[in-house]
Amino acid sequence: MMSAKRSAQIAIAGIVAAFPLMPTAVSAASVEENAQICAGCHGENGVPQAKTTPIIWGQNEGYLYLQLRDYKSGARKNEQMSSVVAGLEKADFKALASHFAGLKWPSMNFPSPPKDVTKVALTAIGSVGCTSCHLDQFQGDGTTARLAGQQPEYLFDTMTAFRDGSRANNPGMSDLMKAVQPADLKSIAEYLASLQVVGGGQ
Ligand code: HEC
Ligand code: HEC
Numbered sequence: 001m002m003s004a005k006r007s008a009q010i011a012i013a014g015i016v017a018a019f020p021l022m023p024t025a026v027s028a029a030s031v032e033e034n035a036q037i038c039a040g041c042h043g044e045n046g047v048p049q050a051k052t053t054p055i056i057w058g059q060n061e062g063y064l065y066l067q068l069r070d071y072k073s074g075a076r077k078n079e080q081m082s083s084v085v086a087g088l089e090k091a092d093f094k095a096l097a098s099h100f101a102g103l104k105w106p107s108m109n110f111p112s113p114p115k116d117v118t119k120v121a122l123t124a125i126g127s128v129g130c131t132s133c134h135l136d137q138f139q140g141d142g143t144t145a146r147l148a149g150q151q152p153e154y155l156f157d158t159m160t161a162f163r164d165g166s167r168a169n170n171p172g173m174s175d176l177m178k179a180v181q182p183a184d185l186k187s188i189a190e191y192l193a194s195l196q197v198v199g200g201g202q
Contacts, residue, residue: 058105062143121191148195
């Protein structure tokens with residue numbers, strides 16, 4: 001006959017086999033552990049490894065939270081980010097948003113573009129009125145993104161994605177981007193990248 005202990009072990013083994021994720025679900029990872037995953041692409045020191053990966057250190061908290069939520073729901077699509085957020089929940093997103101918003105934006109020192117490029121950018125920005133939402137010097141606030149000092153290649157890609165609808169998590173931004181000439185996007189990206197970040201890195 002089977003001992004009580006042995007049959008209990010078999011029962012537990014059966015439960016674990018039926019719910020293979022149970023042990024990790026019981027002890028959720030800390031924000032520091034989750035942030036280690038992010039460092040693999042967004043950088044150990046806030047400088048992303050790839051030019052098309054956005055800086056998230058020092059980004060506005062509400063904005064960071066909404067993006068993580070949107071990647072999880074599929075409203076914003078990106079293969080790399082979808083697999084990162086697949087195992088995370090709302091509480092993790094809140095903790096990560098607060099964690100990264102509290103870090104110092106890295107100093108990238110993107111150069112100021114030549115005068116003619118700046119002029120194209122300022123004309124487009126003025127006609128749409130981007131600073132009415134992104135605020136003076138493009139620091140943003142709350143759920144509106146900070147654009148100053150962001151990687152120019154990423155800014156160009158994401159504005160293009162808003163424009164062609166492949167980034168569809170904010171229809172208002174897509175409509176605004178359709179009012180901008182595609183030929184002006186590179187100038188806008190270079191101009192925004194060169195702006196100083198208030199409270200940014202050394
Ligand atoms: C495998 C690489 C990779 C990892 C790991 C990764 N990211 Fe990302 N992340 C990206 C890329 C690439 C983008 C740009 C995707 C796009 O264009 O939508 C991005 C975009 C984002 C954005 C949107 C930023 C913006 O300005 O709109 C946030 C927020 C973000 N990541 C947070 C995180 C957090 C938090 C983690 C860790 C839990 C993480 N990422 C891990 C590659 C990665
Ligand atoms: C009516 C308010 C409003 C106006 C005007 C506006 N934006 Fe935005 N913008 C937003 C909001 C809100 C977001 C965050 C969208 C989201 O949650 O995905 C955003 C996001 C962005 C992003 C994505 C940032 C990132 O890190 O991925 C870029 C780039 C951007 N805006 C550029 C511009 C430019 C350039 C203009 C002017 C041509 C402009 N915006 C005008 C509200 C606005």
